[in-house]
Each structure stands twice: as structure tokens, then as C-alpha cells.
Amino acid sequence: MIPAATRYARASDVEHAVELLAEPDAKAIAGGQSLIPVMKLRIARPSVVVDISRLDLRGLEEHDGAVHIGALSTWAELAASPIVERPGLAAIAECARGIGDVQVRNLGTVGGSLAHADPASDMPAVLLALDARVGVHGADGKRELTVSDLLLGPFMTSLGPQDLVTDVVIPLPQAGSGSAYVSVEHPASGFALAGAAALVGPSGEQVALTGVGSTPFLLPGGDVHEAISAAEIFGDRFAEETYRRALAVTVAMRALEQARARAEAVR
């Protein structure tokens, strides 16, 4: 299908993009792998698409005790980056490698996915487990959010109409940490019926889930089984609630096991 008529504007830098986004119903486009499908279904009918894909917000860097991921970094770039090879960050590459398909990973970006806020998208679980913060640039300048402050509900974020996600900052896990991401996907859509990211380190274990609630969320500490049985988990025609809850336990335990193995391998 052909999207509804729209204008196209290419942003030359972040400030220019923020300026262009001031127009009512403007929409930023990066890799387009979430936005274009909904434009084709005419669920999204932006007045103007502001192309941010050429802005200088790409690549992974490690400095000041953190990994900084440019918002326009693609899944393919994350999957192949040597920076996320260390066991504590292994969940990032592991997750990126499983997203969509080759074509989607070549264009889809981490910032675009966060802004789209699909409740079953994979990477937010990893970012929650790794205590990532999200850099945002808006009309009033820059600010930083936690992933849980960013994601409010299905396809809903705390981003204002002129806000752009600029980067994701992940504190380097302590030495001796391991992380992992495990999901069970719907075979046709590839989206997670349940996905879990785990970080295991000297100071404890942390698990985040996706695909099972209105947003990806971090499990409270303590027993994982208890935390999942107390969590709000939905059912739909692909997986009824009891089954999805059981899947959540399975992927959480597998992610923990894998993360522990990675942590032990470097101790």
C-alpha cells in the first residue's frame, strides 16, 4: 500500500530536526522499519517526515565508564560491534542478532525502536537489565531518562513531539559480570511472546522482561518465580495469560543461567 501524502524534509543537524519537528503531526524517521509499515497501513499519517537518518548519531564508543550507543546505530552495527563483546554486555549483541531479519537489522535503529515503544520489542528488556539511560534532545535542550521513565505504555513514551532520542548510555558492568537475552518468538511476526534479559554480577542479579506486559519492565529483586507470579501479565490469541506467564519464567531462568555461565567464565 501507498502511504498517505506527506512532505519530506531532511534534517541537517539535531537542532534543525527539533525545529522541523515543531510542525503539527510531524514525525521523525530514522531507519523507518517501524514507521514506514504503519504509514503504509495509514495508521500513521504524518504531515511531514523529518529524516534524521543522516545525523551524526551513529556508532558505539566506550568512555567515562560507560558504553555510549548513538541512537542511529543499527541492529546490524550492534550485533557486530567488538565493544559489546565483553560478557557483561553480551546481551546487547545477542539481542540485536535476533531482531527482525537481515533487512530490518540493516536499517532499524536502537533509537527508533525506543521511540516506537512496541511493548514486545526486544532491546528495552536488555537496556533495563543493564541500567541504561536514554539521552533525549528537545526544544528545551538535552536531558537523560531511565528506560522505565521513557516507556509509558504500548506505543506510548514520555517523549514530546519535538524530542529526539540521541543516545543510549550503558554503565560498564562490574568486572566478573555476565548478561544474556533469551526470547520465545511468535513464529510469523518474530516479536517476543516473552523475552528476558539478565545481568549477573558480583553485586547481584537483575532480570527484565518484554512482550508480557504493557511495557518491558524490570523484575523486583528476590525470587524470580515469585516476582513473575505477582507481575501483571496479559494474554492474547497467541498466548493466553497462564501460558505467557509460564513462558516468562522459562525465558527468565534461561537468561539467568546463560548470564551466570558467562559471568563464571570470566571469574
Added chain:
Amino acid sequence: MSDPLTLVVNGERRSLEVEGRTLLVHALRDGLGLTGAHIGCDTSQCGACTVLLDGRAVKSCTVLALQAEGREVTTIEGLARDGDLHPIQRAFVEHHGLQCGFCTPGMILTTADLLSRDAAPSDEEIRRALRGNLCRCTGYQGVVESIRAVGVAS
């Protein structure tokens, strides 16, 4: 309302007028007459419209034409050289990598991306790489054998 667009398609500079909403696949098919990029699903799932954008496989139905301004696009029409089929095309012919052929251009360009990263992928890697390309004749086994044959020959 239309905007000018210049692309490097199969090594040649091409200019045309497109709308803001024009998808790359429509620019290629309707604007430039390159109908090798097929439209199979319109929902960004089937991969029949796969082309290479700066050497990487993308679904041309999920790229705005204007996003590709100044970039290199390779379609199935650009693979053969002086009448000789590209080795991937030849392998698909020799190893029964197609039945009806509708998905084939996309399969071949995804293969080109895969082999540019890994010249001799395992069957598992081949199958993983084909995840975004649907074949409704269910001829996947022949496709995998074709790709394996190019890998072995390289």
C-alpha cells in the same frame, strides 16, 4: 507535490521526480522501469522487493525513495555482467533455487549481502539469513543448496 531525486542505480546515475511518500520500490519500478524488485506483500514481511542499498540488503518497500538520495542501489537487473549471469544467479539456476521465481530477486540480493559478510556460511547461517525472504512455493531447500554451492565455489 514532488521532489527531485538522484540515485546511483546499478552503477548509473539516475534522476527522477518522486513524492515525499514514494517508496523506493515504487521509484524503481514505476519511475525507472526496474521491475525486478517485486511487490509481494506490502506489509514489509516477504522480502521480494529486497535490493542492496550501499551494498546492504534492504526491503525497498520499507525505505522512502528520498531517504536513498545520492546512495547506491543494486537491483537484480544490475547483477549480470555483459550477458553473463552473476555466480549467485547461476547457482540458483543449477541447483533448482526457484520454482515460480517471484521471490527470487529478493532471495538473490539477500544472498549477496550474506556472502559479502561470510563467503562460506553454514546451512544454519543461510537459513537464518533467509528469514526475511518468503517463498510460497516452499522451495527453501533448493535455495539453501544454491547458496551453499556459491559458498563452496568461492
